[in-house]
Amino acid sequence: MVRWQPGALERLSAAALDLFEQQGYEQTTVAQVAERAGVTERTFYRYFGDKREVLFSGREALEQALVAAVAASTSTDAADLIDGALAALAGYFPDQRRAFARRRQAVLESDPALLERELLKLQSLRTVMADALTRRGLDDQRAELVAATVGTVFHTAFARWLTGADMATAQADALAELRAIVAG
Amino acid sequence: MVRWQPGALERLSAAALDLFEQQGYEQTTVAQVAERAGVTERTFYRYFGDKREVLFSGREALEQALVAAVAASTSTDAADLIDGALAALAGYFPDQRRAFARRRQAVLESDPALLERELLKLQSLRTVMADALTRRGLDDQRAELVAATVGTVFHTAFARWLTGADMATAQADALAELRAIVAG
Numbered sequence: 627m628v629r630w631q632p633g634a635l636e637r638l639s640a641a642a643l644d645l646f647e648q649q650g651y652e653q654t655t656v657a658q659v660a661e662r663a664g665v666t667e668r669t670f671y672r673y674f675g676d677k678r679e680v681l682f683s684g685r686e687a688l689e690q691a692l693v694a695a696v697a698a699s700t701s702t703d704a705a706d707l708i709d710g711a712l713a714a715l716a717g718y719f720p721d722q723r724r725a726f727a728r729r730r731q732a733v734l735e736s737d738p739a740l741l742e743r744e745l746l747k748l749q750s751l752r753t754v755m756a757d758a759l760t761r762r763g764l765d766d767q768r769a770e771l772v773a774a775t776v777g778t779v780f781h782t783a784f785a786r787w788l789t790g791a792d793m794a795t796a797q798a799d800a801l802a803e804l805r806a807i808v809a810g
Numbered sequence: 811m812v813r814w815q816p817g818a819l820e821r822l823s824a825a826a827l828d829l830f831e832q833q834g835y836e837q838t839t840v841a842q843v844a845e846r847a848g849v850t851e852r853t854f855y856r857y858f859g860d861k862r863e864v865l866f867s868g869r870e871a872l873e874q875a876l877v878a879a880v881a882a883s884t885s886t887d888a889a890d891l892i893d894g895a896l897a898a899l900a901g902y903f904p905d906q907r908r909a910f911a912r913r914r915q916a917v918l919e920s921d922p923a924l925l926e927r928e929l930l931k932l933q934s935l936r937t938v939m940a941d942a943l944t945r946r947g948l949d950d951q952r953a954e955l956v957a958a959t960v961g962t963v964f965h966t967a968f969a970r971w972l973t974g975a976d977m978a979t980a981q982a983d984a985l986a987e988l989r990a991i992v993a994g
Contacts, residue, residue, distance in 0.1 A: 704990075704991040705991070705992075705993075708991070708992075742926075742930060745929070745930065745933050746926060746929060746930075749929050767966060767969070767970070767984075767987075768987065768991075770965075770966060770969075771962065771966060771984070771987055771988055771991055772991055774958075774961075774962040774965070774966075775962070775988065775991055775992060777958075778955065778958040778959070778962065781954075781958070782951060782954060782955055782958075785951070785954075786951070800955070801992065803951075803952065803955055804955055804959065804992050805992045805993065806888075807888040807889070807892070807952075807955055807956055807959055808889075808892075808959060808985065808988050808989045808992060809889075809989065
């Protein structure tokens with residue numbers, strides 16, 4: 627028995643999104659997703675803890691990239707750390723992922739519990755980043771402010787990326803706007 | 811039958827916090843809270859939707875104060891709107907509320923689901939503020955950035971207030987630090 631099936635994760639993600647769109651998130655079962663992807667339910671559970679996780683599996687990779695960027699930074703200057711973190715995030719949002727991300731976003735917006743989960747994942751991203759910054763030597767409150775800044779810029783830029791903007795450009799714009807807003 | 815009982819809300823809040831501390835949040839029932847406060851369960855439900863809401867009832871007043879501050883602002887300049895919002899929030903955190911807030915925080919931290927609820931309430935505060943800013947004429951993305959800035963400053967200042975700082979001073983410090991961080 628082959629335990630690892632090439633492309634199964636992508637097929638499962640695509641199958642799940644198709645079904646969520648066609649018949650609704652709530653109405654879709656793991657068995658249906660697995661069948662449509664041409665794998666067994668057992669294979670589904672090798673990749674995802676439950677149905678909901680199909681929509682959030684990318685978030686862990688994002689967290690790891692963020693932590694790696696902070697750990698690899700040669701500077702402990704806040705502006706450098708912010709730039710490094712934003713660059714790491716931007717790598718996950720090339721233009722070719724936009725169509726999939728838009729469809730995912732529409733599914734999230736169809737279900738308040740999914741939107742709550744998305745918010746909590748975003749919060750977790752901030753916490754993980756703040757912890758990484760603390761390990762890099764920033765004090766707790768400065769680490770939280772830097773992480774919150776990255777979170778705010780990312781959140782704003784992500785919305786613009788979804789509507790067609792380049793991610794790195796959208797991040798630079800959002801950071802400049804935030805700077806103007808707090809300049810007083 | 812007297813429907814409104816003077817001081818019942820305060821007595822119920824105090825009774826709930828006592829019981830949550832003594833026997834745990836999960837183990838405490840609405841019946842126990844009502845009994846300790848010297849009211850009926852029915853009276854409890856006149857003030858709170860459920861047990862959890864005892865810990866979050868203040869958040870609605872905070873939202874309303876924030877919306878009122880934005881609506882009453884004579885300026886649509888971001889810095890003025892941020893100052894007005896922070897001043898409105900500071901009014902809810904006088905030094906004499908700190909002891910109660912610390913005890914509440916300890917209960918929240920004993921239960922991951924309560925911490926999630928707190929995060930979602932903070933997010934709701936940001937959304938409500940962004941909507942109020944949009945009604946004041948700011949475009950959506952600027953409104954979200956201003957609301958996120960207030961959220962970040964409030965979150966940082968609240969943590970410092972809990973440890974003994976004056977709220978308005980902590981807000982001014984956090985805003986200055988945020989300014990320095992994004993100045994690059």
